[in-house]
Amino acid sequence: MPAKRTITLLLLASLAVGQMLWAAEPPADCGERRKELGERLTEARLQGDKVRLSTLEEHLQMLNKDCRGLVPLQSNQADVGRANQLTSEREARLREALGAGDRQDIDLRRKQLDQARRALEAAKH
Structure with missing residues (x-):
C-alpha cells in the first residue's frame, strides 16, 4: 500500500511541475x-x-x-526611439488637421506621417 501512495504522490507532483513549466513559457x-x-x-x-x-x-x-x-534589444534603440517620437508627433498634427478640416493641411500631414512611419520601420530593421 505505501508503494501505491508513493507512486501516486510522485505522479501528482510530476503533473504539477509540468503545469508550472507549461505556464512559465511565453506565448x-x-x-x-x-x-x-x-x-x-x-x-x-x-x-x-x-x-x-x-x-x-x-x-x-x-x-x-x-x-x-x-x-530583443536593438543596437539602434535610440534611433528607434526618436523615430517613434516623431511618428507620435506627426499623428498628433494629423489629428489637429483633421479637426480643422483643411484638406491641403490634412494631405500634407498624412504624407508627413507616412514618411515618419517609413523611417520608423527602417530604423526597426
Whole structure:
C-alpha cells in the first residue's frame, strides 16, 4: 500500500511541475500580437478615442506581462526611439488637421506621417 501512495504522490507532483513549466513559457505569437495591438493603438490615437486607447494600452501591458517583456534589444534603440517620437508627433498634427478640416493641411500631414512611419520601420530593421 505505501508503494501505491508513493507512486501516486510522485505522479501528482510530476503533473504539477509540468503545469508550472507549461505556464512559465511565453506565448509563441508575442511579436505578432504586439504588432497587431500597436496598429490598433495607432488607429485609436488618430481617432482620438481615449477610452479605446486606454483599454488597448492595458491589453499591451498584460501581453508584455504574459510574454515577460522579452523584446530583443536593438543596437539602434535610440534611433528607434526618436523615430517613434516623431511618428507620435506627426499623428498628433494629423489629428489637429483633421479637426480643422483643411484638406491641403490634412494631405500634407498624412504624407508627413507616412514618411515618419517609413523611417520608423527602417530604423526597426
